[in-house]
Amino acid sequence: MPDVDVSKLNRGLIAESWFVALEDYIIDLAWSPVAPKLAAVTVEGAVFLIDDLGDSAYFKQIGQHRGGANSLSWRRDGGEFATAGHDGLVKIWEGDSGQEICSIEAGGAWVAKTLYSPRRNVLATAAGKHLKLWNDKRIAFYSSSKHASTIADLAWNPIGPGIAAAAKNGVTLHLSDETAEPRKFHWKGSSLAVSWSPNAHYIVTGEQNATVHFVYVKSGEHAQIRGFSTKVFEVSWDASGRWLATGSGDTFLLCDCGHEGPAGRQPRPFQSHSNKLAQLAFQPDGELLASADADAFLFLWQPIKHDKVVGGVLLSSPASCVRWCDGDKLAVGQEDGRIVVFQIHTVSKGGK
Amino acid sequence: MSVANSTVPVTVLTGFLGSGKTTLLNRILSENHGKRIAVIENEFGEIGVDNDLVIATEEEIFEMNNGCICCNVRGDLIRILGNLMKRRDKFEHIMIETTGMADPGPVAQTFFMDDEMREAFSLDGVVTLVDAKHVALHIDDGEEVKEQIAFADVVLLNKTDLVSSDDLDRLEDRIQSMNAAARIHRTREAVVEMEHVINIGGFDLDRALEEDPNFTRRYRSEHPHDKAISSVGISTPGDLHPEKFHAWLQNLLENQGPDIFRMKGVLSFSGAEERYVFQGVHMLFDGRMDRPWRKGERANSLVFIGRNLDRIALNAGFNACLT
Numbered sequence: 001m002p003d004v005d006v007s008k009l010n011r012g013l014i015a016e017s018w019f020v021a022l023e024d025y026i027i028d029l030a031w032s033p034v035a036p037k038l039a040a041v042t043v044e045g046a047v048f049l050i051d052d053l054g055d056s057a058y059f060k061q062i063g064q065h066r067g068g069a070n071s072l073s074w075r076r077d078g079g080e081f082a083t084a085g086h087d088g089l090v091k092i093w094e095g096d097s098g099q100e101i102c103s104i105e106a107g108g109a110w111v112a113k114t115l116y117s118p119r120r121n122v123l124a125t126a127a128g129k130h131l132k133l134w135n136d137k138r139i140a141f142y143s144s145s146k147h148a149s150t151i152a153d154l155a156w157n158p159i160g161p162g163i164a165a166a167a168k169n170g171v172t173l174h175l176s177d178e179t180a181e182p183r184k185f186h187w188k189g190s191s192l193a194v195s196w197s198p199n200a201h202y203i204v205t206g207e208q209n210a211t212v213h214f215v216y217v218k219s220g221e222h223a224q225i226r227g228f229s230t231k232v233f234e235v236s237w238d239a240s241g242r243w244l245a246t247g248s249g250d251t252f253l254l255c256d257c258g259h260e261g262p263a264g265r266q267p268r269p270f271q272s273h274s275n276k277l278a279q280l281a282f283q284p285d286g287e288l289l290a291s292a293d294a295d296a297f298l299f300l301w302q303p304i305k306h307d308k309v310v311g312g313v314l315l316s317s318p319a320s321c322v323r324w325c326d327g328d329k330l331a332v333g334q335e336d337g338r339i340v341v342f343q344i345h346t347v348s349k350g351g352k
Numbered sequence: 353m354s355v356a357n358s359t360v361p362v363t364v365l366t367g368f369l370g371s372g373k374t375t376l377l378n379r380i381l382s383e384n385h386g387k388r389i390a391v392i393e394n395e396f397g398e399i400g401v402d403n404d405l406v407i408a409t410e411e412e413i414f415e416m417n418n419g420c421i422c423c424n425v426r427g428d429l430i431r432i433l434g435n436l437m438k439r440r441d442k443f444e445h446i447m448i449e450t451t452g453m454a455d456p457g458p459v460a461q462t463f464f465m466d467d468e469m470r471e472a473f474s475l476d477g478v479v480t481l482v483d484a485k486h487v488a489l490h491i492d493d494g495e496e497v498k499e500q501i502a503f504a505d506v507v508l509l510n511k512t513d514l515v516s517s518d519d520l521d522r523l524e525d526r527i528q529s530m531n532a533a534a535r536i537h538r539t540r541e542a543v544v545e546m547e548h549v550i551n552i553g554g555f556d557l558d559r560a561l562e563e564d565p566n567f568t569r570r571y572r573s574e575h576p577h578d579k580a581i582s583s584v585g586i587s588t589p590g591d592l593h594p595e596k597f598h599a600w601l602q603n604l605l606e607n608q609g610p611d612i613f614r615m616k617g618v619l620s621f622s623g624a625e626e627r628y629v630f631q632g633v634h635m636l637f638d639g640r641m642d643r644p645w646r647k648g649e650r651a652n653s654l655v656f657i658g659r660n661l662d663r664i665a666l667n668a669g670f671n672a673c674l675t
Binding site: 043068070086149150152168169188189190208209320 | 407
């Protein structure tokens with residue numbers, strides 16, 4: 001059991017709004033950028049569209065990937081979303097009605113990831129060793145040369161051109177242009193997760209060999225944080241880009257990446273979970289951080305100010321994905337197929 | 353390296369291109385065993401696999417610790433099995449079909465080195481198919497075929513209808529000299545009893561060396577040894593000094609771990625009423641006290657399978673640990 005009694009935590013901070021039971025492991029979940037809607041995919045490949053009605057929800061299954069699904073992503077205008085399946089397909093769905101618009105073949109037996117650009121109507125797909133970029137007309141205008149290994153994760157530059165693809169032995173930065181040579185940042189290892197800092201100064205990866213890698217994008221130099229207890233599966237930035245949370249084992253670390261970066265600074269450990277962390281997500285416009293563990297505990301922290309948990313609940317099963325919506329709503333997908341949306345009564349916003 | 357009962361068993365199928373891996377795989381899938389099996393393939397061959405859960409992957413080996421081949425694991429398997437874990441109540445067995453050129457070491461080590469893999473899965477065994485007709489053409493060209501044989505719990509000597517009985521005997525002798533612990537079955541078109549390839553407990557300490565009356569005879573016999581890969585068996589009465597044995601084994605694995613593919617054994621420790629059973633892959637070692645000795649069976653039986661093994665030195669080192 002964790003060293004926190006959730007029944008005595010600040011109940012005013014987090015309150016359940018509604019839940020739906022989809023009866024299969026929620027493998028990915030995302031809020032529409034413009035409407036109170038969620039899309040969800042299950043491990044068996046079912047695709048759901050859910051309307052958030054405030055204190056209840058309406059959901060419907062809108063389709064299915066044969067074999068299973070891996071990820072989903074909304075286009076920035078909420079007009080459509082894409083799902084990646086084990087069937088080698090990326091399916092595009094109309095954001096409002098849930099109607100299937102089309103399927104595109106991503107070029108592999110298993111599409112690991114699909115991700116819309118936050119700046120343009122461009123969709124990235126990662127299938128096996130291949131990255132493709134697709135325009136509005138569903139034409140692949142960029143196709144990477146073969147990566148050294150299967151692409152594990154993708155992250156778009158949040159403010160400029162380019163998308164980072166993490167695979168074995170480093171990260172490749174593709175500049176979304178057939179004529180531009182990709183930049184390769186090489187090291188020995190195998191990345192599990194990749195993320196840009198909000199100011200695009202750093203690309204950070206969580207690694208299978210229990211390390212975190214920092215790439216200084218401008219110089220191309222990179223540094224490593226060692227000493228994690230297990231593989232590092234989660235990396236999450238706060239909105240200011242100064243603080244990075246990394247999850248490994250039952251502990252997360254908070255790294256101060258301000259000014260000259262994390263070099264020479266001791267990360268702060270946060271340890272109240274008693275089982276391994278499964279999810280870690282900073283509030284997009286505030287200072288709360290949500291963490292969830294394999295014992296089904298969901299904790300809220302204000303890690304920049306406090307060392308202790310400030311809110312929490314015990315879920316009906318472990319969280320498989322945790323997604324913030326504008327800072328005051330938190331959607332949690334679970335292993336038992338439930339999706340729970342919590343209202344978060346934020347203590348303060350924006351104070352860094 | 354302990355194996356929990358709630359884990360999903362994994363069988364690794366290896367063998368050179370054309371040896372019959374996919375034929376065997378389809379046989380296993382079509383047998384009426386009542387199990388839902390997920391298949392992970394490293395290459396799509398000419399023969400399709402008849403299953404609704406077939407996942408293709410590309411071999412991706414990486415070092416958990418820089419420079420140590422004993423710590424090499426398969427990143428692609430960790431990723432795919434990590435996904436399958438999420439629906440593990442919906443299938444009961446996993447088959448991994450490797451490429452003809454694959455090194456089984458990183459595949460096996462994946463299930464011991466990675467925490468999540470170790471908790472969710474148990475390596476049931478490595479089954480290696482050997483094309484009896486054509487193996488002679490490539491067995492000496494590289495290390496792949498030899499290493500696949502060396503890692504095997506079970507070797508299926510396939511396509512026996514294409515080879516004379518004398519040639520088969522010679523081939524079986526050679527394979528057994530490389531891997532004395534492997535059980536060899538002669539097959540045509542990969543027809544074999546399922547009990548010989550599924551739930552064989554090759555890495556299960558509870559079943560280490562049990563129910564195999566020929567094991568001792570095999571490794572004590574004087575087979576002509578393969579130049580590079582061989583088995584060294586030790587079978588001797590007497591009790592071991594536990595600390596001396598562990599120190600000797602630790603030193604051996606530190607110095608020769610990369611060359612020792614597999615090892616397993618049953619040991620008699622001084623002062624202990626129970627058997628000590630152990631098994632290992634490269635430098636990964638798992639051992640514990642087992643059931644009490646039965647009347648008349650107390651003795652030490654162990655085997656090392658590896659490259660450039662020094663039979664005399666291994667015997668001398670082991671004997672020095674006897675009380």
